[in-house]
Amino acid sequence: MSRCLSATGALLESVLRFFCGALGIGITLLMFAQVLFRYFGNEPLSWSEEVIRDAFIWCSFFGAALAQRYRLHVALELVDSYPARIRDTLHIAMPLVLCAFLAVIGYSGVKLTIASWQVSSVALEIPMSLTYAAVPSGAFIMIIFAIDTLVNRKATSP
Numbered sequence: 001m002s003r004c005l006s007a008t009g010a011l012l013e014s015v016l017r018f019f020c021g022a023l024g025i026g027i028t029l030l031m032f033a034q035v036l037f038r039y040f041g042n043e044p045l046s047w048s049e050e051v052i053r054d055a056f057i058w059c060s061f062f063g064a065a066l067a068q069r070y071r072l073h074v075a076l077e078l079v080d081s082y083p084a085r086i087r088d089t090l091h092i093a094m095p096l097v098l099c100a101f102l103a104v105i106g107y108s109g110v111k112l113t114i115a116s117w118q119v120s121s122v123a124l125e126i127p128m129s130l131t132y133a134a135v136p137s138g139a140f141i142m143i144i145f146a147i148d149t150l151v152n153r154k155a156t157s158p
Helices: 002-040 048-069 074-081 084-115 134-156
Strands: none
Touching (some): 002 048, 048 134
């Protein structure tokens, strides 16, 4: 099971890295185009701000999941300074607490996504739920990474 979960985590990591990179490049290019249209064409792109906002939101949640995968969140690094017995206990408890917290966030995100299905964005006229879906998606991916961390920690422990 731990190999399957680890392979899933590695695949998710690769996909997230690709999407974060693509979204970052897309945001940069679209912002540059928006500036060009505004100053040289005297007419800004009406839809670009919504696309940039939505891409930034998705990139933020994917980036948070990647930061968790690479153990870059401050709360995850502080544990390493505790004595070994406390540190080992916290390394088991933290992913479980994190999963519970992310489950609440994911559940609330799903409720928000469903509730906003009938609400459309102003310029693009697409459902706002496509934007809000970043919340439960990011939470779900972070849960997978937390479980992967917990399972691999237990599998490598004596």
